[in-house]
Amino acid sequence: MVTSVRPWLTPTVARRLLSYELTRMVSAAGITHAAMGERLQVSRASFSQLLAGKSLPSRAVLEVVLGHLDALSELPRLADLLRLARSGPQTPSLGDRDLLCGLESYAHRIEVYDPLMISPLFGGGRRGLLLDAEQAPAVTWVVEEHALRRSQSGAHGERLRALRDTVTVQVLPWSRGAHAGLRGGFEVVHGASHTVVCEETRRVNLYHDHPAVVAEYTRLFATLRELALDPERSKVMLAKR
Known part of the structure; x- marks a missing residue:
């Protein structure tokens, strides 16, 4: 389990880190939210909400996104973050x-x-x-x-x-x-x-x-x-x- 060696990773922290990592990779690839939403067959707004951490992708969607970004090597780590983000209720946030x-x-x-x-x-x-x-x-x-x-x-x-x-x-x-x-x-x-x-x-x-x-x-x-x-x-x- 991720938490056995990373004791500070609560579901809230995992969600925030997943949002940051996906946003960073999309920005570095120069792909617009509209273009990525079209590839996933969702609206630009829906994909923007995913990047902002307001919604969580399924593992299948995460794999598709990373495939488009040529970043499948990151799948094990980000899939762990996704699993942890879904593992329980959101805990009190530490803000920034x-x-x-x-x-x-x-x-x-x-x-x-x-x-x-x-x-x-x-x-x-x-x-x-x-x-x-x-x-x-x-x-x-x-x-x-x-x-x-x-x-x-x-x-x-x-x-x-x-x-x-x-x-x-x-x-x-x-x-x-x-x-x-x-x-x-x-x-x-x-x-x-x-x-x-x-x-x-x-x-x-x-x-x-x-x-x-x-x-x-x-x-x-x-x-x-x-x-x-x-x-x-x-x-x-x-x-x-």
Whole structure:
């Protein structure tokens, strides 16, 4: 079962991720909703609702869509998502984080930069189970020292100290001064077929998968790693929190 190794994939998250993946592939193929609807013998509006996640396709329709997109290699993964999306009632939504949680669940590598506060990925709870899963992604976390100090006490602090064994942590000390990363935190999620950057703002999450934008954030993350303490020195600092 998908959920045995991807504990954050609820029916709601699976539906959101399936919608994103199909929309991304249709857009990349340059096929209009009207043209795809005609191939499926449904209206443009019906196909648009399918892409938006307002309705779910049958497995047969999913296979036809992927065949037209020359993407049948994605059928096992998307069929798993479809099965999970249909497996139970819709659970409370996390809003714009639904997609991020879905992307994380299929990632093989995640890079996180936290300038002000600790990412929910590291705060325990159901989402934190991803880090303890059998097929957990390799995670590198660059965190500003002042963000770390805000979370140094209580159970949250214990959780952060435990991360030393599962996550590559690099603390960026405030003595480094101003740098480009201070404009905001972000997460780079490396999946099986593509990479997505997520920026969490006050009201919405912004998702970027254009190669040039992904490359820009990948370079920025590499720069932040160079500015930060190495993992061993970071572990020493984390142990003192």
